[in-house]
Amino acid sequence: MPTEYSPSSSGRSSRRGGRRPNRSNSETVRLDAPEAKKKSLVAKILGFFSPEKKTSAASDPQSGASRDRERSPRPDRSERSGRPTGLRKPESVEVTSARLYVGNLSFDATESDLSELFSGVGLVQNVEVVMNRHTNRSKGFAFVQMQSMDEAKRAVAELHDKDYMSRKLVVSGAKAVEERRSERTRPPEE
Numbered sequence: 001m002p003t004e005y006s007p008s009s010s011g012r013s014s015r016r017g018g019r020r021p022n023r024s025n026s027e028t029v030r031l032d033a034p035e036a037k038k039k040s041l042v043a044k045i046l047g048f049f050s051p052e053k054k055t056s057a058a059s060d061p062q063s064g065a066s067r068d069r070e071r072s073p074r075p076d077r078s079e080r081s082g083r084p085t086g087l088r089k090p091e092s093v094e095v096t097s098a099r100l101y102v103g104n105l106s107f108d109a110t111e112s113d114l115s116e117l118f119s120g121v122g123l124v125q126n127v128e129v130v131m132n133r134h135t136n137r138s139k140g141f142a143f144v145q146m147q148s149m150d151e152a153k154r155a156v157a158e159l160h161d162k163d164y165m166s167r168k169l170v171v172s173g174a175k176a177v178e179e180r181r182s183e184r185t186r187p188p189e190e
Contacts, residue, residue: 098149101175102141109129112127
C-alpha cells in the first residue's frame with residue numbers, strides 16, 4: 001500500500017505546541033517510489049550484514065559518476081608499510097652495559113622467577129618486569145641488571161632462545177636512554 005504524505009499546516013496546537021496534519025489540504029502527495037519508503041532499524045541492520053550486492057554510486061546511472069571507474073581493494077596493512085603486521089622480530093642489541101633486555105616473556109613470570117633464572121649465570125643486581133599501569137599485568141618483557149658486563153654477555157649467550165615457561169626468551173643488551181630517545185625522534189625509513 002502506498003504511503004501518503006501531506007504537508008502540515010503552520011498552525012500549532014494551543015496545549016501541546018505540536019503541529020497537526022492538515023488532511024483537507026489539496027497538496028497530498030502519494031509516494032510510490034522505493035526511495036521514499038523508510039526502512040526500520042532492524043531492516044537496515046539486516047541489510048548491512050546480508051550478502052546481497054549493494055548498488056554503489058558508481059553504478060547508478062543518475063549519479064553522474066562514471067561506470068567504468070572501479071575501486072581497487074584497499075591494500076593490506078603489511079603491503080602499505082612494507083613490514084608484516086603482528087609480532088615483529090626483535091633486533092639483537094650488542095651488550096654494552098650490564099643491563100639486559102628480556103623479551104617474549106610469559107605474562108605469569110615474576111621478578112623472583114627471573115632473578116632465580118639469571119642467578120644461575122651470574123650475580124643479579126636488579127630485575128624489573130615492565131607492567132601495564134592500568135591492568136597491573138606484565139607487558140611481556142623485563143630488564144635485568146647483572147653485576148658485570150662479562151656476566152651479561154654470558155647470560156645472553158646461555159639464555160637467548162631458551163624455552164622458559166613455554167616461550168623462547170629473547171635476551172639481548174638493553175638500549176641506552178639516549179639511543180632510545182633518538183629512535184623516537186628519527187623519521188621512519190622507507
